[in-house]
Amino acid sequence: MRRRQEERSQATRAALVGHARRLFAERGYAAVPADEVVAAAGVTRGALYHHYxxxxxxFRAVFEEIEREVTEQVAEAIVGEDDLWQVMLRGLAAFLDACERPEVVRIGLTDAPAVLGWQTWREIEAEHGLGLIIALLERAINEGVIAPQPVPVLAQIVLGALIEAALLIAAAEDRQAARAAAERSVQTLVSGLLVDSAARGAEAPGGRPTQ
Amino acid sequence: MRRRQEERSQATRAALVGHARRLFAERGYAAVPADEVVAAAGVTRGALYHHYxxxxxxFRAVFEEIEREVTEQVAEAIVGEDDLWQVMLRGLAAFLDACERPEVVRIGLTDAPAVLGWQTWREIEAEHGLGLIIALLERAINEGVIAPQPVPVLAQIVLGALIEAALLIAAAEDRQAARAAAERSVQTLVSGLLVDSAARGAEAPGGRPTQ
DNA sequence: ACAGAAACATACATGCGGTACGTATGTCAA
DNA sequence: TTGACATACGTACCGCATGTATGTTTCTGT
Structure with a gap:
């Protein structure tokens, strides 16, 4: 029974990931020396290179932790909702909420693709946020809400729009206004996918932009 | 009249940007030492730090050069076309064509936001591709083709979708198939913005996906 | 022709990432 | 319990890359 050593490792990893997360979020991956991370975590470079x-x-460990959190946050927001359009609205709002945290934007949206490479980034994303979008779109197609089409491709493109919306909000001077406008724009864009957008608009009063 | 010195500088800059462009595209910004760039360009670090x-x-100079090329390519593809939906279709195709070149993908789409920071990236983008999209959308609103809404926000989000589509194609095994699917998805997404999508679909036979 | 500036080349300082190696502690089997 | 081994680090060092400071040469205006 190896219990104490396991806990020790976990504690070290948690400290490393936790402080790395904060530092990477503040100044970006490239600008933070590994020395600073290990110093903050109270260990040495040996521990870092042993575990990671x-x-x-x-960085990958930090990114995956953030991905899990964001995905869980979105999943919680849409659980129990039957109406697909409402699910999309809530999911969108939850995602933009999650992206209010600067760490999510800097680490997950800005640095990750460049640091890990787009391919790797995409593979990880497929098991979290992207996977959620794929599941949603497949369900939408099965229910006949949107027209049949290659889901992984569409999902990736929609994710791109979501990410850009989040980055836009994060960089705006007036976050409130930017959030409102961006959320609305994404809603407009996605609502165009619905086979009968007008009907949906009636079902969800105020939810779908009609102006 | 300073003519010879000006030409000399320009030649040096062209050599630096040219080789940097190739090397950055092949292995990414972070993995290419400045020494390698200046050696390939036949100068020394002094020239690089003097000019840039x-x-x-x-990197910024390289990025801006690529941006100019891509934007010009797209602009050429849409000039002389009156029908706005056709303009969008052609612009989309031209953009995806431009993104077939690996340098555009690696430098312009993957590295640039992380290296320059999203804010700076966005400012540069606003004077090129993003600016083009903004102009297009404003024209579309003026003509009543799409509903009035905050254009810069929508443009940025659309750009995000375009970029993700290009990245998806670049990373796909079967580029042909990915290109077809991605282009179609973006068309579907954007066509949802049109106030009377059905009418547009009739005007442009085969151009707008109707399945 | 000469003063100054621009366009580089060279040499150096600094800092960071990775690796090799040492060590202490934990783990398991006999 | 004890010896063999694995794990989890700490330490020291090397190579490399960036940026800077300082020369040196080539132009350019007067």
């Missing part, structure tokens, strides 16, 4: 192989490995 | 201040400055 290299600096990029640590 | 730092390595990031050189």
């Amino acid at each position: 192989g290299d600096k990029q490995g640590l | 201040g730092d390595k990031q400055g050189l």
Whole structure:
């Protein structure tokens, strides 16, 4: 029974990931020396390279943690809702809520694709946020709400729109206004996918922009 | 009249940007030492830091050159076309064509936001591709083709979708198939913005997906 | 022709990432 | 319990890359 050593490792990893997350979010991956992370975590470089192989490995762990959190936040927001359009509205809002945290924007949206490479980023994303969107779209097609089409492709493109919306909001001077406008724009865009957008608009009063 | 010196500088800058462009495209900004760029360009670090201040400055120059090329390519493809929906279709196709070149994908779409920071990236983008999209959408609103709404926000989100589509194509095994599917998805998404999508679909036979 | 500036080249300082190696502690089997 | 081994680090060092400071040469205006 190896219990104490396991806990020790976990504690070290948690400290490394936690402080790395904060520092990467504040100044970006490239601008934070590994020395600073390990110093903040109260360990040395040895611990980092033992657990994560290299600096990029640590970043990946941080990214995956953030991905899990965001996806869970979105999943919680849509659970129990039957109406697909409402699910989409709530999911969108929850995602933009999650992206209010600067760490999510800087680490998850800005740095991750460049640091890990787009391919790797996409693979990880497919198991979290992208996977959620794919599931949603497939369900929508099955219910006949949107027209049949290659789901993974559409999902990726929609994710791109979502990410850009979140980045736009994060960089805006007036976050409130930007959030309202961006959320509305995404709603407009996605509502165009519905086979009978007008009907949906009636079902969800105020939910779908009609102006 | 300073003519010879001007030409000399221009030649040096062209060599630096040219080789940097190739190397950055092949292995990414972070993985290419400045030494390698200046060696390929047949100069020394002195020339680089004289003209561009730092390595990031050189990258910025490369990025702006690529942006100009892509935007010009798209602009050429849509000039002379009156029908707005056709303009969008052609612009989309031209953009995806431009993104077939790996340098555009790696430098312009993957590295640039992380290297320059999203804010700076966005400012540069606003004077090129994003600016083009904004102009298009404003014209569309003026003509009553799409509903009035905050254009810069919508443009940015659409750009995000376009970029993700291009990245998806670039990373796909079967580029042909991915290109067809992605282009179609973006068409579907954007066509949802039109106030009377059905009418547009009739005007442009085969152009707008109706399945 | 000469003063100054621009366009580089060279040398150096600094800092960061990765690796090799040492060490202490935990783990399991006999 | 004890010896063999694995795990989890700490330490020291190397190579490399960036940026800067300082020369040196080539132009350019007067």
